[in-house]
Amino acid sequence: MLTHGHIDHIGGARSLRDITGCRLVAHDLDAEAIESGDPQRTAAAMYNIKLPKMELDDLLFGDGGEIAGLQWLHTPGHTPGSISLYLDTDDSRVLFGQDIHGPFLEAFGSDIDQWRKSMAMLIDLEADILCEGHFGVIRGKDNVRRFIQSHLDANK
Numbered sequence: 001m002l003t004h005g006h007i008d009h010i011g012g013a014r015s016l017r018d019i020t021g022c023r024l025v026a027h028d029l030d031a032e033a034i035e036s037g038d039p040q041r042t043a044a045a046m047y048n049i050k051l052p053k054m055e056l057d058d059l060l061f062g063d064g065g066e067i068a069g070l071q072w073l074h075t076p077g078h079t080p081g082s083i084s085l086y087l088d089t090d091d092s093r094v095l096f097g098q099d100i101h102g103p104f105l106e107a108f109g110s111d112i113d114q115w116r117k118s119m120a121m122l123i124d125l126e127a128d129i130l131c132e133g134h135f136g137v138i139r140g141k142d143n144v145r146r147f148i149q150s151h152l153d154a155n156k
Helices: 013-020 028-036 112-124 141-154
Strands: 025-027 058-060 064-067 070-074 083-088 093-096 129-132 136-139
Touching: 025 028, 028 058, 070 112, 112 141, 129 141, 136 141
Parallel strands: 025 058, 093 129
Antiparallel strands: 064 070, 070 083, 083 093, 129 136
């Protein structure tokens, strides 16, 4: 499951699929950037890396659903096809929310207003644990809410 189409989140996906046989799945709105290896929309140009073309095995459409035992939500803003995932266990809700902090660039197709709505939706999930790709693991409902809210406050 690819949370969005940036190289720092998908750069090893093709090799992982080759090694494990896993399926690569992303939201339809980031699919073209991923499959073409677009250097701007995948942020590969920022790292001076060439991302090879990568065919996806399946696409997600719409606002959310379930796949592989995880709930997914379309959380656009950072990129048009950003998604977040969550898992409810017996005693907690674990949220996988990537690049909550942004950045927001025209080259990515970012939309700050959509991002604000997406972050409000994530706050409403009342997750006990947030796994965030650049900031690590944040534990505790109040800490998760404060973390997301702090980025909303910083991007007014």
